[in-house]
Amino acid sequence: MNATIIDNINAILRRIEKACETSSRDPQEVKLLLATKTVTAERIKIALQAGQTLIAENKVQELKEKYEDLQEIPHCSHFIGHLQTNKIKEILRYNISCVQSVDRLELAQKLHQRLNSENKSLDILIQVNTSYEKSKYGVAPDQVIDLVRQIATFSTLHIRGLMTIGLLSTEAEQIRKCFQLLKQIQQEIVELDIPNVAMQELSMGMSGDLDIAIAEGATIVRVGTAIFGQRNTPDSYYWNENKQLI
Numbered sequence: 001m002n003a004t005i006i007d008n009i010n011a012i013l014r015r016i017e018k019a020c021e022t023s024s025r026d027p028q029e030v031k032l033l034l035a036t037k038t039v040t041a042e043r044i045k046i047a048l049q050a051g052q053t054l055i056a057e058n059k060v061q062e063l064k065e066k067y068e069d070l071q072e073i074p075h076c077s078h079f080i081g082h083l084q085t086n087k088i089k090e091i092l093r094y095n096i097s098c099v100q101s102v103d104r105l106e107l108a109q110k111l112h113q114r115l116n117s118e119n120k121s122l123d124i125l126i127q128v129n130t131s132y133e134k135s136k137y138g139v140a141p142d143q144v145i146d147l148v149r150q151i152a153t154f155s156t157l158h159i160r161g162l163m164t165i166g167l168l169s170t171e172a173e174q175i176r177k178c179f180q181l182l183k184q185i186q187q188e189i190v191e192l193d194i195p196n197v198a199m200q201e202l203s204m205g206m207s208g209d210l211d212i213a214i215a216e217g218a219t220i221v222r223v224g225t226a227i228f229g230q231r232n233t234p235d236s237y238y239w240n241e242n243k244q245l246i
């Protein structure tokens with residue numbers, strides 16, 4: 001099992017390199033983030049021991065369960081799931097260096113209030129719903145700029161870029177459109193030159209579509225299945241807008 005995880009990581013690193021080569025990019029520009037939802041701390045540690053340094057959870061509960069166990073190996077931890085405002089206080093206990101899934105003003109406001117009272121700051125990405133699927137979280141593409149302008153006024157939040165989940169589809173060209181849209185929005189924001197807004201990160205691409213995402217400019221690819229194997233919990237548990245599920 002250890003060998004499998006390590007082999008899988010090596011295969012992904014080769015895929016990243018190949019995708020970079022094809023699009024004349026430097027592989028150093030693309031960070032591999034391990035999406036660790038449903039994966040035990042034991043198995044995550046195998047990846048960290050093999051030299052991986054960036055992991056992310058979707059749920060505060062899972063973050064909490066694995067936190068202590070993972071402390072023995074230095075790493076960096078992001079959050080990529082839907083964040084409820086009533087979990088803000090809790091998530092700030094777990095040393096998250098970036099929340100990639102900020103998608104609404106209310107969440108940013110409450111994060112700012114709490115960070116301010118704790119004298120902390122936080123890197124964030126803005127999650128954009130580039131596939132226009134109802135089941136996906138994320139701010140609508142035509143509202144991103146307004147949201148960025150508003151969040152930029154919160155001194156404790158540092159916007160570092162954008163995140164998206166591509167369309168769930170077998171049509172590469174349809175998926176590509178999502179990533180191209182994210183890149184286009186990034187460029188528009190760069191041109192606006194808004195104070196307290198950096199746009200260096202584009203977090204896009206997962207096990208099935210990271211090659212397309214890299215071709216379109218990804219700087220962070222988020223990989224779960226291709227490293228840790230299939231999950232038993234369906235993704236709808238993590239992504240569905242239906243509040244009853246969450």
Ligand SMILES: *Cc1c(COP(=O)(O)O)cnc(C)c1O
Pocket residue numbers: 035037058080081165206207208222223224225226238
């Ligand atoms: C689970 C997840 C991933 C990884 O997806 P895989 O298809 O397992 O590689 C990436 N991003 C987010 C937001 C996720 O929830």
